[in-house]
Amino acid sequence: MSDLLIRNARLLEPAAGFDEPGDLLIRDGRIAALESPGGFTGLEVQDTIDAAGMVLAPGLIDVHVHLREPGQTYKETIATGTRAAAAGGFTTVVAMPNTVPVNDSVESLEWMLAPERGAQVHLLAMPAATLGSMGETLSEYEALAKAGAVGFTDDGKPVLEDHVMRAALVAAARLGLPISQHAEDTRLTGGCSMNAGVVAFRLGLRGMTVEAESKIVERDIQLLREIEKADKLRPHLHVQHVSTAKALIAIREAKRQGLHVTCEAAPHHFTLTEAAIEGYNTNAKMNPPLRAEHDRMAVIEALLDGTVDCIATDHAPHAAHEKEVEFERAPNGITGLETALGLASRVLHREHGLPLARILALMSAQPAALLKLKDRGTLRPGSHADLVLFSPDWEWTFTAAQSLSKSKNTPFDQAQMLGRIHATISEGRIVYRD
């Protein structure tokens, strides 16, 4: 007896470039087999989904989410955040360590990943690169790696000091793991709450320059060069939420030189500009900030030409009372799990011609490769049955109040989305169905 048969789908396997109608059979949480339509005959199955007109693709993988547990469960919990992830088509998410307390120990990592937390999809975590994310002393990389760490980051803050970042890259390289860098020279951004430019000038807000991002990216790339030469190691730098043309130029050049640099882009940075802040909209406040149109277009260009490795949401829930304050006092961040595929399809596919298979690669196969996940981000038989089923041409309107996240802080309330998710399957279990 098999668990689930999905019939008449458009099977889209981004890594192999496979895009054909077919049926997919799930057994014991794994993809058992693929057949052409009607190819499975005489099977006894518990459940069948007729997926005519829908795309069946590997479940989406988000390398950058904030689930707020432990410590800030009024914003989100691991259970609610991963429920929102499932609604957005995600079957693997990577939790950032800026919880309370900071996830910088084996004990806290194991607590976070324990089944008792109720994660609805596959949960991974990047613990802090430095103790307390204070930027001084490295956390215990080897022990954390053994306990399941998929990389290290002080996200929310950069690893600022040269010698600390160098030591972090070396220690992580010995374990084959990336350092995920929040690229912001905080010496240049004190008191800033948005992008530097005419909008900030008009609103009377202090702005962050693009150099605050690009300088850290350039410094980190220089460290990669030095370490490769001096230590005979191959460190992996992952640049989080790249938002500027300047940083992308540095990343593109570093890749051309063969250094191990990867980067992610967030849907808000390729969809919106600093203009969204007009009226002091705190739901458009995040870090890195929304930039000028020129930078937005540079992010899109880098998604089109392959400089960007993955789309990551930086899902950052905050309670309404925290955002309903003066702009400069409001916390950074917006929710993003339920709007990522809809925005990527609308902006990158429809408006800029990026093929759907490439979008899915940026959201499943490539983040799987980045995290060295075996048997995820693919439809290959034997892989985990992590799947998303959606209508790619279905237009709909996102309503923040209906979000499954505990928080509703999004600039995309009532925004147009392209591509409607019907079901998300995690390890053979239906974890979302509309």
Ligand SMILES: [Zn+2]
């Ligand atoms: Zn960040």
